[in-house]
Amino acid sequence: MIAISNQQFLQETLNKRAAESALRKLTVENGWIDFCSNDYLGFARSTELTKMIENEFQTTKNIRNGSSGSRLLAGNTEYAEVLEKKIAAYHGFDAALLYNSGYDANIGLFSCIAKRGDTIIYDELIHASVRDGVRLSFANNYSFKHNDIEDLEQKIKSAKGRIFLAVESVYSMDGDCAPLKEIAIICEKYSVLLIVDEAHSIGVFGKNGKGMISELQLEKKVFATVFTFGKAMGCDGAVVCGSDILRNYLINFSRSFIYTTAKPLHGLISINCAYELLKQSQEAITTLKNRIRYFQSKFDKTNHSLTKIESESSIQCLVIPGNESVKRVVSNLQKLNFDVRAILYPTVPKGLERIRICLHTYNTETEIEILAKQFQASV
Numbered sequence: 249m250i251a252i253s254n255q256q257f258l259q260e261t262l263n264k265r266a267a268e269s270a271l272r273k274l275t276v277e278n279g280w281i282d283f284c285s286n287d288y289l290g291f292a293r294s295t296e297l298t299k300m301i302e303n304e305f306q307t308t309k310n311i312r313n314g315s316s317g318s319r320l321l322a323g324n325t326e327y328a329e330v331l332e333k334k335i336a337a338y339h340g341f342d343a344a345l346l347y348n349s350g351y352d353a354n355i356g357l358f359s360c361i362a363k364r365g366d367t368i369i370y371d372e373l374i375h376a377s378v379r380d381g382v383r384l385s386f387a388n389n390y391s392f393k394h395n396d397i398e399d400l401e402q403k404i405k406s407a408k409g410r411i412f413l414a415v416e417s418v419y420s421m422d423g424d425c426a427p428l429k430e431i432a433i434i435c436e437k438y439s440v441l442l443i444v445d446e447a448h449s450i451g452v453f454g455k456n457g458k459g460m461i462s463e464l465q466l467e468k469k470v471f472a473t474v475f476t477f478g479k480a481m482g483c484d485g486a487v488v489c490g491s492d493i494l495r496n497y498l499i500n501f502s503r504s505f506i507y508t509t510a511k512p513l514h515g516l517i518s519i520n521c522a523y524e525l526l527k528q529s530q531e532a533i534t535t536l537k538n539r540i541r542y543f544q545s546k547f548d549k550t551n552h553s554l555t556k557i558e559s560e561s562s563i564q565c566l567v568i569p570g571n572e573s574v575k576r577v578v579s580n581l582q583k584l585n586f587d588v589r590a591i592l593y594p595t596v597p598k599g600l601e602r603i604r605i606c607l608h609t610y611n612t613e614t615e616i617e618i619l620a621k622q623f624q625a626s627v
């Protein structure tokens with residue numbers, strides 16, 4: 249290993265982060281009451297899903313542990329192709345292409361979809377994976393104000409070339425939803441190609457968790473959607489859904505699809521079984537919605553002098569300005585075994601630091617009630 253003295257330049261940057269109370273650290277699992285994970289429907293901890301995966305694995309012909317290559321070389325399987333068709337049909341699209349993660353899907357899609365001279369417009373709160381994909385693209389790019397249709401229209405009017413628009417159906421750090429119907433109308437008016445990231449919407453919105461595009465019946469209005477499997481689906485990976493032409497294009501030009509080892513069979517089986525479970529999960533989704541409503545009633549503005557970001561999703565945010573202040577409240581709640589986490593500057597803008605609470609089917613009303621009381625006592 250290179251001498252520590254030669255790595256001082258790294259330590260200096262870390263020190264700067266620490267001085268802003270913004271140093272990121274890894275923590276391991278803690279057994280606290282989970283108000284933090286993305287396991288909205290409890291799939292990641294579902295013994296039923298584990299059994300389904302084990303059974304499917306036993307009965308599926310498999311000749312190797314790893315996939316042993318990229319999809320374009322030795323890594324493709326009939327299982328992957330059938331799964332993609334099944335996922336596309338579930339969400340109401342002609343085709344789907346699997347990626348190893350949502351990060352890969354967004355990087356791979358946005359880096360190749362627009363050409364030099366085209367424009368990618370994105371919501372200012374769009375996920376880092378879309379931003380990183382856009383940065384790799386040769387197209388022009390700029391953001392519009394969060395969920396602001398007027399600003400979006402202005403930005404579209406001044407855009408050049410073919411125009412792409414990137415939004416999330418549920419914003420990951422705020423939990424609020426995009427006004428997708430209005431956005432779809434604007435996109436149609438100006439022939440803008442709409443791309444929607446459904447990472448936090450799958451499993452939560454739409455009949456049988458098909459997502460927000462399905463709930464609003466906008467399948468024919470979008471150019472592409474990204475569904476990720478690491479959140480409500482309880483496993484990992486992602487797909488880009490759209491047309492057969494889009495799928496063929498991505499197979500040819502999307503570098504995070506082309507230059508990586510394909511997901512092995514066990515991962516594909518996990519995704520397949522998670523979809524089987526999702527089909528039967530309408531009751532669980534209703535339970536989740538009830539928990540969200542219960543949380544909203546307990547954290548009503550009339551009960552607390554707090555800034556709560558309006559949200560109908562399983563992500564609920566309580567704004568406590570300042571890294572130090574939000575960390576103090578979080579630390580108080582953690583001492584009481586509540587697994588809540590602070591979202592700090594620079595992940596969110598200064599002044600909008602927050603506690604991001606994720607709700608799950610397995611959070612009881614009593615837990616939510618105690619959390620609300622303790623929160624009030626801590627601020």
Ligand SMILES: Cc1ncc(COP(=O)(O)O)c(C=O)c1O
Nearest residue numbers: 349350351375377420447476478
């Ligand atoms: C909106 C959004 N898109 C994409 C991703 C990336 O998905 P994955 O965790 O599967 O890489 C995330 C996860 O943090 C997300 O919140």
